Amino acid sequence: MKKETICIQSGWKPKKGEPRVLPIYQSTTFKYETSEQMGKLFDLEESGYFYTRLQNPTNDFVAQKICELEGGVAAMLTSSGQAANYYAVFNICEAGGHVIMSSTVYGGTFNLLTVTMKKMGIECTVVDPDASYEELAKAFKENTKCVLAETIANPALVVLDIEKFAKVAHDHNVPLIVDNTFATPINCNPFEWGADIVTHSTTKYMDGHAMSVGGAIVDSGNFDWSKYPDKFPGLCYPDDSYHGVTYTEKFGKGAYITKATVQLMRDLGSIQAPQNAFLLNVGLETLPLRMERHCSNALAVAKWLESHEKVAWVNYPGLESSKYHDLAQKYMPKGTCGVISFGLKGGREAASDMMDKLKLAAIVTHVADARTCVLHPASHTHRQMTDEQLVEAGVAPDLIRFSVGIEHVDDIIADLAQALEAVK
Ligand code: PLP
Numbered sequence: 001m002k003k004e005t006i007c008i009q010s011g012w013k014p015k016k017g018e019p020r021v022l023p024i025y026q027s028t029t030f031k032y033e034t035s036e037q038m039g040k041l042f043d044l045e046e047s048g049y050f051y052t053r054l055q056n057p058t059n060d061f062v063a064q065k066i067c068e069l070e071g072g073v074a075a076m077l078t079s080s081g082q083a084a085n086y087y088a089v090f091n092i093c094e095a096g097g098h099v100i101m102s103s104t105v106y107g108g109t110f111n112l113l114t115v116t117m118k119k120m121g122i123e124c125t126v127v128d129p130d131a132s133y134e135e136l137a138k139a140f141k142e143n144t145k146c147v148l149a150e151t152i153a154n155p156a157l158v159v160l161d162i163e164k165f166a167k168v169a170h171d172h173n174v175p176l177i178v179d180n181t182f183a184t185p186i187n188c189n190p191f192e193w194g195a196d197i198v199t200h201s202t203t204k205y206m207d208g209h210a211m212s213v214g215g216a217i218v219d220s221g222n223f224d225w226s227k228y229p230d231k232f233p234g235l236c237y238p239d240d241s242y243h244g245v246t247y248t249e250k251f252g253k254g255a256y257i258t259k260a261t262v263q264l265m266r267d268l269g270s271i272q273a274p275q276n277a278f279l280l281n282v283g284l285e286t287l288p289l290r291m292e293r294h295c296s297n298a299l300a301v302a303k304w305l306e307s308h309e310k311v312a313w314v315n316y317p318g319l320e321s322s323k324y325h326d327l328a329q330k331y332m333p334k335g336t337c338g339v340i341s342f343g344l345k346g347g348r349e350a351a352s353d354m355m356d357k358l359k360l361a362a363i364v365t366h367v368a369d370a371r372t373c374v375l376h377p378a379s380h381t382h383r384q385m386t387d388e389q390l391v392e393a394g395v396a397p398d399l400i401r402f403s404v405g406i407e408h409v410d411d412i413i414a415d416l417a418q419a420l421e422a423v424k
């Protein structure tokens with residue numbers, strides 16, 4: 001099926017007499033008839049639902065849809081995009097391990113890896129996403145477990161050379177994890193270019209309406225963990241917390257997602273609420289239509305901004321002037337995303353002045369919403385970063401992140417025009 005059809009038809013497939021619309025399984029727990037039946041679930045001898053902290057049918061039907069959209073073999077939902085990236089890494093990297101991460105990842109991911117996971121004994125080397133293969137290769141160590149980067153970085157809008165990153169990761173026997181939040185599976189499938197695991201903040205375009213925070217992890221099934229048992233002991237050697245089950249032996253291509261579900265979700269509990277999964281599913285139904293409009297609106301707004309006398313610079317991978325135009329054409333020929341960044345000739349002060357004058361575009365933390373919204377990362381999402389880290393992350397102090405919605409483009413441009421007119 002084409003993606004437009006998957007978005008509508010996949011996941012929940014009702015049988016005779018069942019509801020047409022995905023039901024919300026609003027239940028913490030699930031009933032069994034014998035004690036033995038329940039015991040088998042706890043031994044991973046049989047699959048089935050028993051407690052919503054680990055798994056819930058509503059979530060799984062939605063995860064199945066996202067899995068198909070990405071072309072993976074297994075997927076799971078998490079309570080947030082943060083939890084998705086945390087689980088994706090922690091599932092294969094414990095204390096004493098090392099991760100390589102692109103410097104331009106979202107500020108929350110940057111903190112997670114360089115501050116919080118550091119406290120857990122995980123070391124992170126930050127690399128320039130534009131570095132050559134040879135430069136990237138220098139970052140690998142004996143204990144490196146994975147490489148993490150974003151298809152389109154938030155908010156630097158750096159387009160990842162996925163093939164280059166996949167090759168250098170695979171040459172060092174580790175998987176590439178790609179956060180595909182901004183591109184969405186509608187515009188890019190990182191697995192087609194060699195990525196092994198994909199993560200999402202479903203809070204963004206997938207939900208699309210700023211209603212529910214959530215995340216997802218999808219496994220391509222392509223990385224052969226069992227070739228490197230000493231590098232990935234958690235997957236390849238017995239798990240004492242399940243009477244010695246070995247995930248790769250028992251679950252084959254489902255090993256990675258099964259471990260993250262039955263071990264990490266059991267112990268850390270970052271499950272997505274079934275109610276949120278239901279809302280996410282509604283969002284997914286219109287994702288292809290919305291992405292098309294987000295991209296065409298964003299390109300028109302970016303071109304308009306580029307020709308405005310008060311605008312110093314515009315960064316949008318869809319623009320021919322963008323350094324990332326060629327990579328965007330290669331990996332995302334249908335369009336990139338609805339997010340633009342730009343700076344004003346008046347600098348940082350003019351940026352906040354202009355933002356205050358916008359009427360249609362709202363100042364919110366959120367991004368990738370049906371409604372146009374705006375943010376100044378250096379003062380908001382990235383304010384915990386030093387100036388040096390801001391530069392590394394591709395976030396200039398005057399950078400305005402403008403998330404173009406799906407309103408009529410003339411109204412979005414008119415709003416920007418009146419705000420820019422009022423700025424000195
Ligand atoms: N990944 C990317 C690319 C993001 O933009 C964000 C949030 O903005 C996250 C992950 C974190 O997701 P969440 O806010 O759903 O925890």
